[in-house]
Amino acid sequence: SQQGEEDPQALSIQEGENATMNCSYKTSINNLQWYRQNSGRGLVHLILIRSNEREKHSGRLRVTLDTSKKSSSLLITASRAADTASYFCATSKETSGSRLTFGEGTQLTVNP
Amino acid sequence: NAGVMQNPRHLVRRRGQEARLRCSPMKGHSHVYWYRQLPEEGLKFMVYLQKENIIDESGMPKERFSAEFPKEGPSILRIQQVVRGDSAAYFCASSPRTSGQGIYGYTFGSGTRLTVV
16 A cells, blocks of 8 residues: 555535545655645645644644554544545655655545 | 646647646745646656756656756656556646755646647
């Protein structure tokens, strides 16, 4: 399996519900980032959490990082139809400079 | 302040032709990265460049693919003698600088969708 695996692969919820996506990785990292990609578009950076941080918030987003379990979660609260997109985690290793390793993504569908 | 600009948005090439993909980083960004995305998959790193230097090309196929980031002008990803398997979305990202450990999030362009027929 690959560095940066998201779970679940697909998630369908109703507007107003919370969405939780998980990401696991294998090697040591410097930071972990979450990106959103709308269908047929480029990636939008959402949030970056460093390896010495455990939790970070940005608006309706909450990211946690557990380096002992090599896992991260992205929580989107009070979801909206506009949150429908693919969400990717990406890791930056300590020794690879700026190279990012992406997971396969979670496809989130928020139904109105 | 324009974002990362990629062109063309869509590119169709016949097998055996050359494809040239351009990327202009955000103003003030001196680091450029190219990624490839196959349908229903995540992005795969290809190459990392600074002005006039290739820093990391470990993700580039050994043949037919090359990249440059000249002192003046955009970064170019060049694919010679394209094959059907090269069909994918190619994304460019830029960042202002790095401590060597990627403390900044990247700004991605909208991508170039290459179709080889």
